[in-house]
Amino acid sequence: MPATVLEGVKSFGKVYCTLCTRTVDAEVMVQANMVYRKANLRVVSGQKCPRCSSSLDAAFVVGPSN
Ligand SMILES: [Zn+2]
Helix, strand or coil: CCHHHHCCCEEEEEEEECCCCEEEEEEEEEEEECCCCEEEEEECCCCECCCCCCEHHHCEEEEECC
């Protein structure tokens, strides 16, 4: 995916909650990685896990939702 076009775009993806060790749906954001010249997905901050209600700031993105 071209990072220059998609950077900052938000969508839903699968994220892994480190507290309840479940994969849940959450809003993710495309962020360009200048070092590796590719686009990464990161979790949009301020969200809570729908299963355990803990912050998803520490969660990491597993992949897009579909
Ligand atoms: Zn959780």
